[in-house]
Amino acid sequence: MVETSEKKWYVLHTYSGYEEKVKKDLLSRAQSMGMQNYIFRVIVPEEQKTETVRGKKQEVDEKVFPGYVLVEMVMTDESWYVVRNTPNVTGFVGSHGGGSKPSPLYDDEIERILASQGQPAKEPKADYEVGETVTIIDGAFSGMSGKITEINPEKDKLYVSIDMFGRETNAELDYNQVKEFDQ
Template structure:
């Protein structure tokens, strides 16, 4: 059994677009080959990217390091062999070839990468309360006013009841699309 103190993070180079498949392959190979005491976890660093286009907000996950997977493992001949021969892995970053073992990431590098991918969702400044009258400043309902009926703080959304053609209509919009009056 490997010592927990020998655990280090290494960077694998993969075919671009196959990062998640390599992560899954690595985890299943570690289990099927009895290497759970040597290969602990694989991570594909991703970050949420929000884009606003034509008044619509689109959020998607983008790979921070396309073509790379981080793996936490104890470096031994057996674990090195299992990881290196996982389908989709083209090699270790920091290995000089000819069968040499790779250099691990520095603890500060690992802490920085892991903290950036484990951050909570963005915090929105909630300046509205249910019942507040707001004016819609952008979008199809720009210029209309009405009370806030619902607040979704997690996604930064409001529901506002507006009078359209003599009829009350509820619309959902981003915090940034409304201002308190």
Template sequence: MYDSFDKGWFVLQTYSGYENKVKENLLQRAHTYNMLENILRVEIPTQTVRVEKNGEVKEVEENRFPGYVLVEMVMTDEAWFVVRNTPNVTGFVGSHGNRSKPTPLLEEEIRHILVSMGQTVENFDIKVQVGDTVRIIDGAFSGYEGKVSEIDNHKVKMIISMFGNDTVAEVNLSQIAEL
């Protein structure tokens, strides 16, 4: 399928006022180009504000970040091409130009945004530290046990013994279980 390390939340720049149209176009293009496995979610962060107009107080949804759309995607060359060529998308935040791929948001940043929108976020009950031995329960290395050598933002590097040699395996935190 895909490497979990290529998956992340990215910020798209759009023309202000076109956020909903970009979301609609992007979801349509994901379907048309068979990219539904790579373009996973598209969100426009909103907030409810109270506005007084003609003596009446109303609650109105407004964009928290006008001109920006969040997209959860697997950053393949094909998905990147589809997203950046969507009408009214002017670019990615975190791209350094010269056709370089952008940097995803940090887990804490997207978690804060999604929670503030009232959405659920993935939570892990596993408490693993560097040096712990764990079992891989999902993915290409399923069934292997190894020692954790590095933990970075829900991603784990570990040393497993494969064919008599020590090999570094990179897995998502959701793909391991404590022994």
């Protein structure tokens, strides 16, 4: 078996309609079996559609890939076993049977899928420190700079103090909404 210590994205085939249950069960199994360092994110890609029901328009979430779930994991014998034996998982896409390990998604494929879901391709890292000056690159304060007053790694948030019109304004931002300050 080809074991790797690198996180990669794989596609699971599930029974149609059980995608959310597989997601919940897989995350629960990873937690209870101590596999949090091997199984990271599980995603069921959805998009909003407008449907007309009895003459009224309604927004509904529709699965982009019915019967499939995406999982970010490190492929080892143990993690492979946990995922494969999760209820309602019928197998990995890209596995050719006979106990062979699946092929991961290409980086450009998963980046497109995650971008459509509003998620970062890589888990954000807090390479910032309290007191550091950053430039805001996204959101209402885009183009402004401020000092980091607090970092909350559990929520993946930064709290930045911005000087606006001579007054300090605090903003809660995601890691990917700021970059290092360019002087």
